[in-house]
Amino acid sequence: MTIISNKGVVLKAHPKGMPKVDEHFELVDRTIDIENLKLGENEFVLRNLYLSLDPYVRLTLKEHEPKHERTINKASKKQLVQIGQIIIGAGVSEIIKTNNPNFKVGDLVYALNLGWEEYSHIKSDATSNFFFINKDLLKDIPLSYFASFIKRGGLAPYASLKYIGKPKEGETIFVSAAAGFVGQLVGQIAKIKGLRVVGSAGSDEKVDYLLNELKFDAAFNYNKVELDKALYEYCPNGIDIYYENVGGETLEVVLNHCNLFARIVACGMISQYNITDPKEKYGVKTLENIVTKRLYIQGFVVTDYIGTDIEKEYEKEIIEWIKSGKIIYKETIFDGIENVAKGFVDMLNGKNIGKYIVKLADY
């Protein structure tokens, strides 16, 4: 091989609100000459195998808008993608060229800074963004699972539920956006721990999936019921842990249903992310519950746990749970770089049950 094709997805325009495939993304047909490409110190060429389509990438696509100076965006300014640039995500890659002494050709890595492209030339010392995949595990676990689930994707819900939620047998957990990747995993781990697990989702199909495949104790379609009534019905003993993915009015209602000393794991507040004017955000009126019920609320991001003992503990437990069938992981795998933008937009529109993954190459 000398010069080969290296298609990739670049940002065509900064989306406002929900991105559209044709308006905001462009598939570009490029080439790469791997043999003759000269690597700088500690550089890499990766052959990308699986891309994970994650909601956080949406935050990197917006234009830089200074808000309240002390407000921290989930995507910092330097992570924002410029128009014409390849979009950056996470996934599984094979190292096919490097001069970094800590890596060798043929290593499989979970990489946090992959381009949405077939081959990535990583120009920085990327060691802190690369994590080795133990090939021995591949006899039991599909390689695609390492594009997110076994690695960073599952670590966040696992660690936050365990160390912020502090689940105890017999308690009730309520999970919003429960059919999403995070919600599914949180609910299943909570079942393993012996909790009553109640989830909300946006379609009857998702509710069926939660009840019949994941064995949630209760689930409801939030478009069809009034949340306050639903929580009386499905959480008869109140809520001990709220796994918060949506924010806004949902949080306002849930606070009224929390028990004394309930824990709120603040994973995301997705209902508020597309509201750019701070005055238009939903105002939560029930915060006195924090004082009167001695609630505990904590935010986190996955990087708080990466590289800690909690990460090792997670990988050990999750692999056992997958092997023993205690955790069901649902993924939909699309084929080819041509399907990345469409899969990403469908995921943002909530079409997915479980994780969306794109397979870029055979391994």
Place this chain on the structure above:
Amino acid sequence: MTIISNKGVVLKAHPKGMPKVDEHFELVDRTIDIENLKLGENEFVLRNLYLSLDPYVRLTLKEHEPKHERTINKASKKQLVQIGQIIIGAGVSEIIKTNNPNFKVGDLVYALNLGWEEYSHIKSDATSNFFFINKDLLKDIPLSYFASFIKRGGLAPYASLKYIGKPKEGETIFVSAAAGFVGQLVGQIAKIKGLRVVGSAGSDEKVDYLLNELKFDAAFNYNKVELDKALYEYCPNGIDIYYENVGGETLEVVLNHCNLFARIVACGMISQYNITDPKEKYGVKTLENIVTKRLYIQGFVVTDYIGTDIEKEYEKEIIEWIKSGKIIYKETIFDGIENVAKGFVDMLNGKNIGKYIVKLADY
């Protein structure tokens, strides 16, 4: 002594909004015959020496109004005072008659269930509401300090700052309602721990007191400045701990100024307590900061700490700090049962700097 006077303050009408002395309270002139009074098992007669005038008592004066069924009031239904009943508070008393084998006549106790009256006949086994006062300490510390400050009153701010706020040298703490009893103590303890201490209060006199007597690093009158601007000016490095006494719009603005991993000690949200219609409460629109900055928010009540090792640790430290002059405790002592209602209403109206105490009898 046989039959003696025992004046007390009863509830005349349930206040809505701010109570008024003549409308809602009545001084009743009663008698008590201590010698001939027959005690039931484990009963007591107390001679009340000092009453503490505390904001929480206001919560016990309202009519029972079922709100959201799962909402917990700070005062539970059984704590609510009925019209014509003696109001219940905390303070220092001398036991003058008892058949409880764990107590003897002459013991001084900090009692949580005193009537606002000169003598109280305690009909229940009140052991869990009585705490012995070590008379050896009285050579260094005025007895009035035991009516709240050294006991329950100071324990709450001490423990919550230490165990929820987790103060570290060099950090910045912002305290709302900083000239109140809780705020003063929190600010002074934070100074001892080496923090930059910034407080807000509602009058220039209070601001002067915070700056000149308590040596806060900065303080401002919230009626005269815009909070957002003030926090940029007085907290140049952002806020690491917010000691929350007021809630509502203050909390909304403070969240924007919090640093990564800031802690919010949710002591009270007094700005919201007099708003009875849930729809009229202030809606806080900046909660996304919890996720993006990984904030930690926790509510508590003092009973979470009572009887724990933290309480012993508190009493030891606070007594050392008072003796060494590191903590200034400001109290205003009124004389006589006739002044209880007026002092209480003045305190609710924010007239006090420091603690209001009523002396009922010499010791």
